[in-house]
Amino acid sequence: MTPPDSALRHALARERAHHEHCRAVLAAMVDGAREHVVTGEDVSASGADAEVLGRRLRGRARALRELPPGPLFFGRLDFAETDTVGEHAGQHPRPEAAEPALHLGRLRISEDPAAPPLVVDWRAPVARAFYQATAGDPRGVAVRRRFGWAPGSRGDSADLTGLEDEHLGRGESRTSDIVAREIERPRVGPMRDIAATIQPEQDDLVRAGLTATVCVQGAPGTGKTAVGLHRAAYLLYTHPQRIRSGGLLILGPNPTFLSYIAEVLPALGETGVRQSTLAREIVRHPVTGTDDERAAAVKHDARTAEVLRRALYARVRVDAADSLAVPDGSYRWRVPAEELARIVADVRDEEPPYTVGRERVRARIVRYVRDRAERRGGPRTAAWVRRIERARPVGAYLDSVWPGVRPEEVVAGLLGDPDVLARAADGLLDDDEQKAVLWPARTPGSWRSARWSAADLVLLDEVAGLLEHPEGYGHIVVDEAQDLSPMECRAIARRASFGSLTVLGDLAQGTTPWAARSWRTVLGHLGRPEAAVVPLTTGFRVPQAVVGLANRLLARLDVEVPEARSLRGDGELTMRPTAPGQVTGAVVDAVRGALTRDGSVGVIAADADVPRLREALDAAGIPAAGPEELGARVAVVPASVVKGLEYDHVVAVEPAAIAEAEGPGGRGLHRLYVVLTRAVSRLDVVHGRPLPF
Structure with a gap:
């Protein structure tokens, strides 16, 4: 006491x-x-x-x-x-x-x-x-x-x-009053660390061993993002040499989210940690093209990885008919055609990275020649070996049976030629799927004239990984992982081949067309099918009144996640039904009321409604910033970028419009679930149309 x-x-x-x-x-x-x-x-x-x-x-x-x-x-x-x-x-x-x-x-x-x-x-x-x-x-x-x-x-x-x-x-x-006050303290600006308020179940996850991959199914307000960041800090403290030699990567869903969490690790004494998005990690070209929803879905499908592998290895020719004559001064060493075919076939069966395979074929040809040369005249020097490796006939043969190639050539050749695509996709993609991903007819040219879409960059990264293993990290923290496509998961897995993962997310908040409905599926694509899935269901930030409203929506989301509960009974939920033409005025009134209290105010609406709402608030003399201005008292935020952010007072505008903005067959209710759970003290729901729950 x-x-x-x-x-x-x-x-x-x-x-x-x-x-x-x-x-x-x-x-x-x-x-x-x-x-x-x-x-x-x-x-x-x-x-x-x-x-x-x-x-x-x-x-x-x-x-x-x-x-x-x-x-x-x-x-x-x-x-x-x-x-x-x-x-x-x-x-x-x-x-x-x-x-x-x-x-x-x-x-x-x-x-x-x-x-x-x-x-x-x-x-x-x-x-x-x-x-x-x-x-x-x-x-x-x-x-x-x-x-x-x-x-x-x-x-x-x-x-x-x-x-x-x-x-x-x-x-x-x-029960600690100090902890309760710290958790409930109004938040304006970037995310704070939780070192002073870590709960026992969070501490177990933070201190999980370096080699353990952990998946956290975290309900809103349970602190899953903070757990991931504190685990990163813990691993840097406990295994400094191993982590720093391999590197540690924090992957967030978008730049706004990264700005929001940017101060947590420095506050814990850890600087120099790479915080990025997957798009930044895989970028090879500016995104200048677009895909329709069907094409993007096929490109992000795991089957496309096998299509790309086939397209790449279709360039390898095992049945080259001619023998090879390798010059050695005035002498010529002959490598029979059947021996060359055996070398190429053996290397391909070993399934090394494509570039490694090409060099392995070269090395075995040189070894064959060296064995015969040493039988005839004794040991050969390293300089002799290098000369044979660089012999023009050897290089020409490699170019014919195992040609060097860039990822761009493979992807452009596949998506730009229906015959190449048909051969590579046989038995994997149906005719409609092939038509969806084919580039429209255009003037023939090299891959340099291609207009790459965001999904194309994922394909390029897949092929780059088939050519050579990318440099990996000692540990990767992946937040909002439920939104990753199978192909995006594979891109992360390649960078964690020798390291572990902390996978964070909430299946109920999945909003992409390929969002997962099972963590086992995600973990399988990440190469960690046996990783433990740990649920966090006790909320410390989102009040019970808000959690109760979100739980009403949860039953309609077609995901198997436990209902959240909250330890906070101090929150406020206000439903503001109004005439359809008076929604904007009701939003202004709600914001005025929110400004009489402490803390940040987030006005969250369907993306198309954001400009109109900002104009109305400006006209009412209420300065309103965008989501990127983290210290602003009032922010008007598109529903599409609010994931991961929190505001003391949220004004959710026209839930039906937010849900419908995802299009028919989309995941609009999941998007609405995200919006409703951004409030950490008070939630006003302003609507002129019937609620979709």
Whole structure:
């Protein structure tokens, strides 16, 4: 329980003094990191070692320098016995205290690397007890203390305004008011980290092992995106060398979403992590062409991968009739036609990447010649081998039986020639599907004149992966994964051949034509069919009133996901039926009402209605930004880009229009489900037409 006023004032004074000391030490750490970079330039080591050390020192200095201002700790653990602290035994910041205690924050702070920490990183093994300990299983914790900081604090010690203690060692269990206030705090601007409020089920996912691929089916407001980002930070902390050598990639659905989450990892002390979209990762050409819905669906279908493979390997000729004469000075080495056919057939049966296969054929031809040359005249030098490899007849033969090729040539040759497509797609795509993906007749020319669509870029990436394995990552976090097509999943899988994945999404929020209805399907295409699927159903952000409305819609979405529930009973849901011609005025009134409260306001409507609504708000003297301006008080957001974003107060405009905007047979109700669950405090539904649920 919180101590009496005098005891509370005394405790706050001690904690503020400790925070002041931590601030001074952190400043010294930043200065010291800069100094180490300078002195590290003159280390006595090999060039490679010095480069690695320099990169590490510069990265550490940059991470400390770029750490956003804010409180340096959010919790404290007092242990019942010193030995329960494990590897941190004796590392108590105040030796004169009677009990061992550890402050927890977003990064480790110590006066010296070998000195006991003043603040322990939230990712350290000992910190897990802060998130997992309960009255029934205290894990050696006597008291769990949480600190209350003024909203938006930049780390001034005076902003420490409260604390609450939970005496787990006495069997005391309580709901944290500080955690509740932090979760419910109005949000304007980018997404915040949740290091101070991680729940036990979230902590289990965050600390999953490096080799484990985890799929999180997260209902709205359950923190699945935050879990994925905190798992990335945890892996960087726990396996720094393995992750940094392989790289870590965060994949989001669009640039707006990436802007929204961009500050989370830096706030946790991790900089330099690549955050991108799949479109950016696979881009080879600007998107200048478009596909109709039918063509795009076929191109994104998994069967198209086999069509492309056939089209590529149709270029390989196993039955070349002529033998090969390889010059060696005045002599000619003859390679019989049947031996050449055997070499090509064997390599093709081995199914290496296409470019590797071409070079493997070359190497085996050279080995055949070398074996005969050494039988005749003894060992051959490396220079001799290189000369044979580069012999013009060898290159000409390779060009005839295993020609070099670019992805663009394969895709353009397939989509631009109905005969080539028919042969490659035989038994895979029917006539209508083939007609759908064929490029319209145009003036003959090279692939350089092609107008590539977004779906074509996925095909190009597939062929590029058949030619050579792409450089992979040590770990990839994929958000909104339910919207990935089979071919997009394959593009990600190629980049995670030797690494693991964190797959995040909600099947109920799938809005693309190929959105998945089963995680097993998605995981199969990602090459991880046996990965664990973990549901998160308890919402911490979206109020129960809003979740209840969304659950009414969930039954009509044709996906098997559990209903969400919320721990928040403080939200507000207001239905605003109005005459069809008065919807815009009702929206303006709803926004005016929302502005009397704290927090951000998101006006979400069908894409076609957005310009009209912005004009109406401007005319009413209410400045309204677009979704890309994350700090704006009022934003008018097209329904097509709102996924992943959150607003304290949402005004959902004409749900029927949002659902119909996806077209007949589309996933309009899924889009509406996304819209309704963007509110984290209050939701107004303005409609002049009957609701579609």
